[in-house]
Structure formats: structure tokens, C-alpha cells
Amino acid sequence: MSNIYLAIILAPLFASMLAGLAGRLIGRAGAHTVTIGAVGASFVMSLLVLRDVLGSEGPAYNETVYTWLVTDGVRMEVGFLIDRLSALMMVVVTFVSLMVHVYTIGYMHDDPGYQRFFSYISLFTFAMLMLVMSNNFMQLFFGWEAVGLVSYLLIGFWYTRPTAIFANMKAFLVNRVGDFGFLLGIATVLAYTGSLDYATVFGQAPALGEQTIEIMTGSPWSVATVACLLLFVGAMGKSAQVPLHVWLPDSMEGPTPISALIHAATMVTAGVFMVARMSPLFEQSEVALTTVLVIGATTALFTGFMGVVANDIKRVVAYSTLSQLGYMTTALGASAYAAGIFHLMTHAFFKALLFLAAGSVIVALHHEQDIRRMGGLRRYMPVTYWTSLVGSLALIGFPGFAGFFSKDALIEAVELSTIPGSGYAAACLLIGVFVTALYSFRMFFLVFHGPERMDEETRHHVHESPWVITLPLVLLAIPSFVIGWFTIGPVLFGGYFGPAIAVTPAHDVLGELGREFHGPGAFLLHGVAGLPVLLSLAGVASAWYAYLHRPSLPDRIRRVLDLPYRVLVNKYYLDDFNEKVLARAARGLGTALWKGGDVGVIDGAIVNGSARLVGWCATVVRRVQSGYLYHYAFAMVIGLSVLLTWALSRS
């Protein structure tokens, strides 16, 4: 059985190496054939794995592939843990990746870096699979950083653009801030359990809740709290939670297919996946859960606001991603891990769809990304239009669509939660529903409806994208529509995850919700009259009123609300703070230490302080070049060897 897991992981890796190292040899068609074949094979095999996992009630597959190293009694291994959580993630990752591979054929058609791009996205698939299939913290960290590397390479794919190479460095560094905490979290786990293996660590989780650690002398903290907070810092980086969210909007500098794959559907959800995977640990610490809840809810609401004022089509979708990641994180904080993962899954489909649709629009308009210069595209791009509509309705949680089931369940779970902060979180999420609908349909109306605001030249050339672009749109639109209906029962309330996710009875909001669950139909009927649906319809109506019916209204509102508008357009001034205060302080500190410490004190006062000595030596040493010392030196070595030889022969 382990062969199929290896094959799932290695197929994209080898394809990536082939496309990357022998790209010129196998050509463009060769590169996309190889990588699509490999990722397709991984997808099919992942489906088989999912089927097997669903069919068996036995213990999860948990085996070592090879031992990375053993030191000090700690075995660090590379291995797989295949349970329902990882199997679900594998299917989602490989399916979206496959769609994006196909789409790339069309999107990157004229790009000189065609093979390189396919190599990178296949490498990404490999790294992401390593992350989700891991059975230990070391490999998790490997996958974690490896997806970060590929993200770095892909954001900076167009490396001659100054904005792109700034964005990729920023993304990597902000993620590294998260990884800093993540690594310390792993160190905490190892220090108190003596193992990096999930099964062993989770087995000792209750003990971690009881032990304490004194980080500040005199104030003991629960080890579980410290470990979980540190691990969650990692999740905040990767899953772009406030205040480490700043890299994600800038990552839109990368080509659109990777915005869909990496910065919407898969990599950014790694943090959510990780917390769900660590549920046995997080359940031991209410402090950690509250932190997760509050940060998630804050992200969900406040990043959504920025989406309302953004004009770049990709940035709007990016803010929406941030907001939705906040929703997932909030669910985790409410111990509704399954709801978080469920929303992760539906979101992967509809958000990938929305990004790819945005890409389709961008290509049709010759790389125009400003929604103020779009409009009326419905007539020209029917497939893109209808699939975008499906994606948008799924995103706002319109009854019946995938996002409705996941978001409604998620909000209800948070409302049921009793841990501190859940009231604030529920309020944020509800307001967020209105905001989501507002920015989504603002964008939708501005792009596809209303007057055509592009220039004559562009309008003349607008046409629907080729099939390699529209086919993935259609294939992603189908699950965006129906997957919620079919999977809400089994995934959310059917105990689908089994032992893969642990929830203590006191926190089990989904269990409580499940007792009132009587099939998707009843859930739908119950939800239609619910507050979230009303709020989202209100959001759509507001968008319609402001952007189609009375287009002069937004400008008037902006003038009245000048201050909030400026705060939002400037992204809460966080970028400014990071660049003008933090980065400048780091460089200032470096200069001070260098010029003051190294050059000033150490060299200036101490070393060169004995300047005469140095000067004197220098005159001696200048003879190096004239040969004296040079010959002397080798004479000494020769003498040494003669002496040794003599000594050896005497013995």
C-alpha cells in the first residue's frame, strides 16, 4: 500500500525535475504533457486512497519511508500518515493542481518561461503533498517551508518586475516570521514529549496540558498553551492571519494560475490544516483556542473591508481569500475543526474558480486588471461569466451553493461556542457575510455588467478564452455548486474524520449542531430564512444599488467617509509601518552595530588602536611579495617534513 503513497508524491516531483532540468529538451508540449500526466496520476491515485480510507474503519496508515536521522534517541523520519483528513486534502490539492496545470497551457501560452512554470507548479504539488501526508513535525516543517520556497519562486516568476521581486521577498520574510514561531513550537513539543512523531506526541497531549513552563520567571504557563500559541504563529504566517497577512495581497504579482493554486486554494490553507491536525494539542488549551478564534474573526472582518475599496481584480479576490481564511481559522478556534476543513474544501474549489475566472478576464483584456476599466463583459465571455457567477454565489453563501453549507454551518458552530471571545467572533463573522457579498458583487457587476469602460482597441479584441482555460472553469464550477449538498452530511456530521480530529466533549459544538441536522435539504430550508443569508442578500442588493443602479453613489459615500476610506486604501497603514518603521529600524540597527561596534569599537579602539604595532608589522609583511617570507615559509614546511621523515625512519 505504501507504494501508492510514494507514487502520489514522487510523480509530481519527477515531472517537475524533468520539466525544469530538461525543459529545453522536451519542449513546451513535453513539459506540460509530463507534468499534467503526473499530477493527473496523483489525482486518480488520491481518489483511490480516499475510497480506501472511506471503506475501512481500521486504524490509519502510519508508516516510515526512511529515517532522516537519529540523534540523542530521537528518530526523525520521513513517513506518511494517511487518514481521512490527509486523504481529503490530497484529493483537493491534486484536483485543483490538475485544473491549474491545464489552465496554465492557455494562460502562459506566450510566456518564455513556460517550462519553468510547469516545473514550479509540479514542485509545489509535491511539497504540498509532503506537508499534508506527513506523520511527523519535521516533515511537516519541510513541506511547510518547501511550499514557501515555491511560492517565493512563483511570485517572483516575472523576475524583471521590481514589484514582483519585492513581493516575493516580502512573502518569504513574513512567512519566516511565522515559521520562527512554528519552529519554537516544534521545539516545545520535542522538549516535553521527546518525540516529533504525531502519534506519540498526541498520545501525550493531556500531559502537556498539565505541565507548566516558565518562560518568564515566576509566571508558569501550561506547556500546551505555549506550544499551541507558537505553532499558531506559524499558521498565522502561512494562512495570512492578521497581522501577518500583509504578504498575500502583494503575492498577486505572480501569474494568476498560481494565485489560484497557491495563494487561494492550497498553500494558504496549510495553516488551517495544521491546526486541525494538531487538534489534540489545541484542545488542551483554551487560551490558545481563544487566541485562534479572535485572530481568525478579526482577519475575517477587517481584511474583507479592504476588498470593498480595492480596484485591482486580483486584489479583490485576494482580500476575499484573506477574509475566508479568517472564517476557517475562527472555526478552528471554536473547536469546529471539521467545519474549518469543510470550508477549506469548498473554498478551494470556488476560490480557485474565481481566480481562474479573473485570469480569463485579464487575458481577454490584454492584462488589464483594474475593474474600473472593465464592464459589460457578460456579452463577450459567456462561460467566464456564468462560472464567475457560480463562484461568487458560492463565496457569498447563496443558499444551495457549496459555500452556503460550509459557511452557514461554520457560523452556527461559532455561535454555539462558549469559549471566551466567541461572541465577538460570531459578530465579526456575521458582519463579514454582508461585506463579502458587497465586495464580491461589486466586482462582479463592475466586471460583467454595466457600461463597457475599456478602450475601443481592447473592446474590439475581447473574446471568450480558449477551451484549456474554460474547461477548468467549468470543472471547478461543478463542485463549487454541488459539493456542499453532497458532503455536508458525511463530512461535517457523520463523524467523517473519526480519530483524525480530536474534540473534547465540552467544546463539541459540531456534535451539538449535528443533533439538529436532518439532511442537507432541511439544513437548506432552515438556512434560507437565517440571518447570514439575509445579510448576504442585503450585500448583493447594496452592490447592485450602488454600482449598477446609482453609480454616482460610491463617490459620494467616499467623500463623506474620507478617513475610513483612506485607512482602507492604505491597508490600515500596516505596510507603511513594516517598511518605514520595522525594515528601516533593522537596517539602522545593522548599520549602528557595524559602524559603531565592529568598525568603531572593536577595530577602531582595540585592534587598530595598536596602530603603530600594525604599521610596524605591515612593513615587515610587505616583504611577503618580495619573496623573503614566502621562501622562509616553504623552507619551514620542508624542514618539518624532513624532520618527520627522519624521525619515522629511525623508529
Place this chain on the structure above:
Amino acid sequence: MGILTVLIWLPIFGGLAVLAAGRRDDLPPEAFRAFRWVALAVSMATFVLSLPLWTGFDRTTAEMQFVERVPWIPAFSVEYFLGVDGFSMPLILLTTFLTPLVVIAGWKSIRVRQAQYLASFLVLEGLMIGVFAALDALLFYVFWEAMLIPMFIIIGVWGGERRVYATVKFFLYTFLGSVFMLIALIYLYLQAGSYNILAFHALPLSLTEQLWIFGAFLAAFAVKVPMWPVHTWLPDAHVEAPTGGSVILAAVLLKMGGYGFVRFSLPITPDAAGSLSLLVIGLSLVAVVYISFVALVQQDMKKLIAYSSIAHMGFVTLGFFLAWGIVGRTGDLPGIAMGITGGMVQMISHGFVSGALFLCVGVMYDRLHSRQIADYGGVVNSMPRFATFMVLFAMANAGLPGTSGFVGEFLVILASFQADFWYAFLAATTLVVGAAYTLWLVKRVIFGPVANDGVAGMQDLDGREFLVLSLVAAAVLLLGLWPGPLVDVMGATVDNLTNHIVQSKL
């Protein structure tokens, strides 16, 4: 004749032969071309001959292996005593692996006194192996000092404009440090009655004696590592050294400081090391944090990598000195061996990664004759293959998992957490700052639009350069993906040292 003797003297005599043959200035160019091949053959032969050290190494014992022992100066009980354990064997292999690469790297870029240049590196190789293999303290000292001479010459003759300043600084620092070490060795000889380093390990010493001896060793080894604040010779030496000199300096010479700690300081003076461990840990953390910020603002690529070296070597000394903190906090041993192993792996990895980065700078310098970051930009446009290597090595320098740079830092951070949360916290800042200075370098030099005509005209790697960089890249990836074999080789030796140092000599 034992394998270690061959490894030491083959390159030395090979180097002397090249030197002798290349003395005359009126030789035809073909002769110089022949010297290159001879030097390559000698260094390759040394590498091949060193492989049995790995294959024939007994991983289950901490005893010295491949031992050769004959009296040398019987009047003073000085012996020609060689042997390797899990600490020295990997370092010898690192040396024999890198020397041929350095010979190839200097193939075309050295235009004056080529025979002497090649000879210096061969002689240096033999002497470095001698340092790692010597088990007699006087023999060790002879190799240790002799090694300075070729290094000194390499920087002084083939170096840059301020080479005199750099060599003087280099010489003064290392020489002053070594003098103290010599005094300590003589004292130990008087106590033990021989120069046998293994006898020193078992020698009972009072705390006062230990503190003096530890201090003397610290003077020698801290300069070599180098530790803050005796590090300022390194950036100057690197900047002025020719590419090959920088590679060997960073990859092997710095390791002698770290090696000195595990061979001398820790086992001979464990109680002094324990009572001063806070000092060493403090200096190590200063190196990691302070030096990383200094690296951030460097304008000269070689200086930046030199500072990065100091910061990375901070992990080595940090890992080596955690034992007492761990015992103090947990009352138990787990974590000690991990710290020492991490420090050792970090040394090997740093040998590859910093060596590779200096090779990369050398490749660019050969084309544009500048080390200034500001003179570059958008190199990827004209040198895509080179850029791939540069990004790989930069990522290794930033400690990306899957590369060798990750392994040592990971282990040391995990181990330091056992001693104190804040050690781990400060050490882990390298994840952010280390990545910042490395990636900012890459951004300014490699990425972006073509900065000027000079960059536009840069030729991508030729076959020779490609070969050198691929070999190092393979080592970096292999060690990153499967460090197990290297860790296994050191295992018994590390455990032995762990048990040795936690037992007081008092």
C-alpha cells in the same frame, strides 16, 4: 604507511613538486597548464584515497581509528600520533572534497605565479588534514601553525588591494590566539608527561588549572571560529582573499576552531567549560543576532557572506556548550548530544554552503571584477543557469529544509530549547534575519531588470564552473535530504563526549 600519513603528505609533497618545477619564470604556457593538471590529479587522488576513511569507519565505537603511532622526538615524548574519530573524519573528507574544486575554480582566474598558487593549496590541504588527524598535541600545534603560512601567502600574494592590511590582521589575531594555546599545551605536557591528547582528556585538573587552560584554548579557538568580538579579521581576510582562498578559509579553516572545542576544551577542561558556558553561549547568541544585522547592511558581497559565516558559526559554539544548561534545567542528559551533533553538522554544512557562495561570488567577480552589490542586478537575465545555483545556495544559507543548512540549525535550536527558552528564541531569529540578508542579496544581485551593460554582457557558466557548482549543490542537497549517515558516523563519538563532559574532573 597508514592512510592518514598518505593523506597528509601526498598533497604536501605534490605541492612541493609543483613549486619546485614552477620556480623558473621563463617556462612556456604549456608548462603552467600541465601544473594545473598535476595539481588536480594530486588533489583528486587525495580525495579518492580518503574515501576508505568513510567506508572503513567503525560507527559503533568512539575509539580512535586508522591509528598510526611512532615516536618522533623521544626526548620529549613527542609522537607522530595520528587517528580519527567521528569528529575529525567528516572534516577530513570535507577538506579532501573541496580542495579539487578549489583547484578547478582557480583554473583560469589566476594569472600570476600559477604554480605557486596551486602549490600553496596542495600544501595547505595536507596541513589541514594533519590538524584534524593529529593526536599528539605538539604535532597538532605544528600543523596548526604551519597551516597559517600558505593561507597567509594565498591572501598576501593573490589578494585584493588591501591585502597587506588583511594579512596582518589575520596573522596577528590567529597568532596571538595560538600562543596562548601553546602555553596551555606545554602545561598539560608537564602534567601528563606526554603530548598525547587522549591522555590530556583523562588528566585530573583542579578548577583553577582548568579555567586557565580553558581560557588559553578559548583565545585560540574563538579567533578561528571566529566568535564575537574577535571576528573582525574575517571579513577583511575574505574580501581580500582570492576566491579559492575564501572558499578554504570559510569551509575548512573556520572549522578548526569548532574542532578545537570538541577535541580540547570540552574534554580536557569540562568543569571550566561548564562554569564558563554561559559566557560562550552569550557570545554565540551575540554572533547569531548582532552579526546577522551587520550582514544585512553590507554593500560588498564577500563581506556579507563573511558576516553570514560568523553568524552561522555561532550555532556551532551554541550547540557545543548547551550541556550544562540542559543538565541544570532538566537534570537529565537528553538534548546534549543533539546540540553537539547539530554543531558538527552545521560545521560540515557551512563548509559546503559558504564555500559555494564564495565560489558564486568568484564566478561573478571573474566577469565583472567587482564585489559591490550595487554593480549588479538582474544577473538572471544573462546567466540563468548560474542564477539557479545561486538561489539554491542562498536558500541553503537561509536554512531551508531539504538543504544541508537546515539540519544543523534545526538540531541546535531544538537542543537549546532544552536548556532555556530564550536561547532557542534568540537563535531562531536567524530564520527571519538570516533569510532577510540572504534574500535581499539575491534580490539585488540576481533578480530585477538588467542593471547595466556589464551585467548584460555576462556569459553564463562554462562547463568547468557548472561542474564545480553542481558537485557542491549535490552535497548540499544530499546532506539536507538524508543527513542520517553523517549523524550516524558521529553518533558514538558524540555520546562518548556527552558522557565525558557531564562528569566532573574535580
